[in-house]
Amino acid sequence: MTTRQAPAPSDAGRTARPGPRHHGRRVLMKGNEAMAEAAIRAGCDAYFGYPITPQAELLEWMARRMPEEGRPFVQAESELGAINMALGAAATGARVLVSSSSPGISLMAEAMSYMAASEVPVVLINVMRGGPGLGSIGPSQSDYFQATKGHGHGDYRVPVLAPASISEAMALTADAFELAERYRTPVMIITDGILGQAMEPVELTFREPPRVDAPWATTGAAGRPPRVVRSLHLEPEDLEKHNLHLQAKFAAIADREVRYAGEHLDDADLVIVAYGTAARVARTAVARARSSGLRAGLFRPITLWPFPSDALRQLAAFVRGILVVELSAGQMVEDVRLAVEGRVPVVFTGRTGGMVPTPGEVVAGLRRPWTTTPELPREAAR
Amino acid sequence: MSVAIPEGARVVFGRPELLVDRTSSYCPGCGHGVVHRLIAEVLGDLGLGPRTIAVAPVGCAVFAYDYLGLDFVEAPHGRAPAVATGIRRVRPDAFVLTYQGDGDLAAIGTGEIVHAAGRGEHLTAVFVNNGIYGMTGGQMAPTTLLGQRTTSSPHGRDAAFHGYPIPITEMLAVLPGVAYAARGSVADSASIGRTKQYLRRACEVQLEGRGFAIVEVISNCPVGWGMTPQESIERLKEVVAQVYRPGVIVDRTREPAAAGGPGGAASTDAAGRAPAGR
Numbered sequence: 001m002t003t004r005q006a007p008a009p010s011d012a013g014r015t016a017r018p019g020p021r022h023h024g025r026r027v028l029m030k031g032n033e034a035m036a037e038a039a040i041r042a043g044c045d046a047y048f049g050y051p052i053t054p055q056a057e058l059l060e061w062m063a064r065r066m067p068e069e070g071r072p073f074v075q076a077e078s079e080l081g082a083i084n085m086a087l088g089a090a091a092t093g094a095r096v097l098v099s100s101s102s103p104g105i106s107l108m109a110e111a112m113s114y115m116a117a118s119e120v121p122v123v124l125i126n127v128m129r130g131g132p133g134l135g136s137i138g139p140s141q142s143d144y145f146q147a148t149k150g151h152g153h154g155d156y157r158v159p160v161l162a163p164a165s166i167s168e169a170m171a172l173t174a175d176a177f178e179l180a181e182r183y184r185t186p187v188m189i190i191t192d193g194i195l196g197q198a199m200e201p202v203e204l205t206f207r208e209p210p211r212v213d214a215p216w217a218t219t220g221a222a223g224r225p226p227r228v229v230r231s232l233h234l235e236p237e238d239l240e241k242h243n244l245h246l247q248a249k250f251a252a253i254a255d256r257e258v259r260y261a262g263e264h265l266d267d268a269d270l271v272i273v274a275y276g277t278a279a280r281v282a283r284t285a286v287a288r289a290r291s292s293g294l295r296a297g298l299f300r301p302i303t304l305w306p307f308p309s310d311a312l313r314q315l316a317a318f319v320r321g322i323l324v325v326e327l328s329a330g331q332m333v334e335d336v337r338l339a340v341e342g343r344v345p346v347v348f349t350g351r352t353g354g355m356v357p358t359p360g361e362v363v364a365g366l367r368r369p370w371t372t373t374p375e376l377p378r379e380a381a382r
Numbered sequence: 383m384s385v386a387i388p389e390g391a392r393v394v395f396g397r398p399e400l401l402v403d404r405t406s407s408y409c410p411g412c413g414h415g416v417v418h419r420l421i422a423e424v425l426g427d428l429g430l431g432p433r434t435i436a437v438a439p440v441g442c443a444v445f446a447y448d449y450l451g452l453d454f455v456e457a458p459h460g461r462a463p464a465v466a467t468g469i470r471r472v473r474p475d476a477f478v479l480t481y482q483g484d485g486d487l488a489a490i491g492t493g494e495i496v497h498a499a500g501r502g503e504h505l506t507a508v509f510v511n512n513g514i515y516g517m518t519g520g521q522m523a524p525t526t527l528l529g530q531r532t533t534s535s536p537h538g539r540d541a542a543f544h545g546y547p548i549p550i551t552e553m554l555a556v557l558p559g560v561a562y563a564a565r566g567s568v569a570d571s572a573s574i575g576r577t578k579q580y581l582r583r584a585c586e587v588q589l590e591g592r593g594f595a596i597v598e599v600i601s602n603c604p605v606g607w608g609m610t611p612q613e614s615i616e617r618l619k620e621v622v623a624q625v626y627r628p629g630v631i632v633d634r635t636r637e638p639a640a641a642g643g644p645g646g647a648a649s650t651d652a653a654g655r656a657p658a659g660r
Contacts, residue, residue, distance in 0.1 A: 045472055046468070046471055046472050048468065072471035072472060074467065074468075074471060074501075076464065076497070077464075077493050077494070077496075077497035078493055080461065080464065080493065080494070081461075081464040081467075081493065081494055081497060082464075084457065084458065084461035084464035084465045084468065084494070085464050085465070085467045085468035085471070086468055087455070087457070087458075087461075087464075087465050087468060088437070088455055088457075088464065088465035088466060088467065088468030088469040088470075089468035089469060089471060089472040090468070091455040091465070091468075091469065092435065092469055092472055092473050092476075094472040096468075096472075110458050111458055111461070114456075114457075114458050118456065218435045218453035218454065218455055218469075219435070219453065219473070219476070220432050220433045220434060220435060220453055220476055220477075221431065221432055221434075221451065221452060221453045222432030222433070223432070226447070226451050226452055226453050226454065227453050227454075228447045228453070228454045228455075228456065229454070229455045229456065230438075230447065230454070230455075230456040231456060232444055232456060
C-alpha cells in the first residue's frame with residue numbers, strides 16, 4: 001500500500017493512492033454494494049452482519065454473493081453476535097468483514113476493544129446515520145468521535161478510513177484488509193447514507209491484498225504448542241508490557257499510514273477541511289468560491305486516525321483561515337484545532353441529523369472577516 | 383512430573399495428556415477442575431486435541447486456557463457461542479468447544495447461546511452451573527436457587543423480588559437445532575462418570591455433524607456458597623440436583639439425520655467451505 005506521510009501540502013496527493021490503474025468496466029453501483037463486492041474480490045473469507053439502515057444493501061449483497069463464492073455468510077442475532085463471530089473467525093487467521101450503522105457500531109464497541117487488545121484483524125464498515133440514539137437514517141458524520149477516539153473501553157487506537165467516492169470506497173476496502181493484517185488490528189471504514197445508498201458510476205477495479213503469515217492464529221495445536229488469543233493480563237506488569245507493545249504499534253501506524261488529499265492548495269489562502277460526503281460538498285463550494293475570486297482550497301483527510309496533523313500544521317503557515325465542514329455539530333474540528341495550534345483561525349460549518357449543508361452555506365462560511373477571534377464550533381453550528 | 387513405571391506394573395490413573403501440569407487458580411474444592419479433567423480425558427480419548435479450537439468465557443473459567451493444552455480464543459463476557467460460530471464457519475475441519483459458566487451463558491450471553499443453538503451450529507457447549515458469580519465475589523446468578531443467599535441477594539433469592547431461576551438447558555432443548563442436551567454433576571464419582579459419558583456423546587454429535595450439543599454440569603462453589611468443600615458437595619446432591627435434575631434432556635440424534643445443516647462440519651452447502659489461500 002502506498003501511503004502519504006505529511007509532506008508539504010500540494011495538489012499531488014489528490015487520490016493518495018497511486019498504483020496500477022486497471023480500466024475495467026464502468027457501471028452504476030450503490031456504495032454499499034460496491035464495497036461488498038470489493039471485499040469479496042479482496043479475498044474476504046467470511047462476512048457477519050445484522051440488518052440496519054442505511055447499510056442493509058451491504059448485508060443483502062453478501063447474503064447473495066458469499067454463498068456463490070462458497071464462503072460463509074451469517075446473519076447474526078444482533079450486532080453483538082455479528083462482531084463476535086468476526087472475532088472468532090478472524091482469530092483463526094481468516095479475512096473477515098463486518099458492517100453496520102451507528103447504533104449497531106455502539107453495540108460492537110465491546111468487541112472492538114477486545115479485538116484491539118488481542119490483536120485480531122477485522123475490517124468494520126460503518127455506514128453512518130444521524131444520531132444520537134436511534135436518530136435518523138439520513139447521511140451524517142456524527143460518529144467521528146466514536147470512530148477515532150472511542151468505541152470500546154481502554155487505551156487503544158484503530159485506523160479509520162474515510163472515502164469520499166464509491167470508487168475510493170472500493171479501493172479503501174481492499175487497503176483496509178491489508179492494514180488490518182499487517183498491523184493485526186481492527187480497521188474501520190466510515191461512510192454515510194449518501195455514499196452507501198446513492199449510485200454513481202464506478203470503474204470495476206478490484207485488488208486482493210497478498211496474504212500474510214499468521215503465526216499467532218488458532219488453528220488447532222497440531223505439532224506445535226497451543227496458541228491463545230486473549231486480552232486478559234491480570235498482572236499489572238504483564239498488562240503494562242502488553243499495552244506498551246500496542247502503543248508502539250499505534251505509533252508505527254501513525255508514522256506510516258497517514259493519508260489525505262488536497263485540491264487547489266498551491267495558491268489557497270482559505271482552506272476547507274472536510275472528509276467523506278462533506279468533502280464532496282466542499283469541492284463544489286471551492287469551485288464556486290474560486291469563480292467569485294476567493295482563493296479557496298480543499299484539504300481532505302482520508303485517514304481520520306491517524307489524523308494528518310503534520311500536513312495541516314504546515315498548511316496553517318500559508319493560509320488566512322481554515323473552515324471545517326462536517327455533517328455533525330463539529331467533531332473533527334477539534335482535531336484540526338489541535339493540529340494547527342492556534343496559528344490560524346479555525347471555524348466550523350455543519351448540519352446535523354441527516355441534513356447536508358449546501359455549497360452556498362459552505363461558501364458563506366468562507367466569507368467572513370478572518371482577522372477576528374475564531375468562533376467556537378457550537379456557536380458556528382447554531 | 384513423570385514417574386518411572388516398574389516392570390510388570392501398569393498405569394491405572396494418570397494425568398491426561400491435555401491437562402496441563404500446573405497449580406490452578408481455582409479455589410479448594412471447586413468443581414471446575416473436575417470438568418477440565420473430564421474434557422481433557424474425552425478429547426484425548428477421541429484424539430481431538432490437535433483439531434480443537436476452544437473458546438474461554440469471562441468468569442472463573444477464563445483461565446481454562448492455562449490448564450487445557452488446546453488452542454483457545456478468549457471471548458467477551460457471554461459471547462462464546464458467537465465467537466465459536468465464527469470459528470466453526472471458517473474452519474469446518476476444526477473441533478470447536480465452548481466453556482461457559484452460568485452468569486456468562488444464562489445471563490449476559492442469553493442471546494448468543496439461544497441463537498447458536500437455534501442455528502444448530504455444530505458446536506459442543508460445556509456449561510458449568512454453580513448458581514453464582516464466583517469470580518466477582520458470589521453474587522446472584524440467573525440460576526441461583528430460590529431462597530439462596532448471595533452477596534447480592536443477602537436475604538435469599540425471593541421470586542417476588544428477584545424473579546425465578548432460569549432452567550436454560552431445558553429451554554434450549556426445545557429448539558430443533560439442538561441435537562443433544564444433557565445435565566451432569568460433579569457431586570460424586572458415579573455422577574462424574576455419567577458426566578463424562580454425556581461430554582463424550584456431545585463431542586461425537588459434533589463429529590457426526592448432527593447439530594448443536596450442550597452439556598450442563600451442575601457444580602459447587604464452596605467459597606461463593608460460604609461452605610466447606612464437603613458441605614458444598616452435600617448441598618449439590620441434596621438441594622441443587624433436586625431442582626436441576628441430571629440426565630439426558632434431549633437426544634435428537636436418535637431421530638433420522640437431517641440434511642447437513644448450515645452450521646458446520648458435515649455441511650455440504652456453500653456456507654461451510656474452508657477459506658482458500660492459507
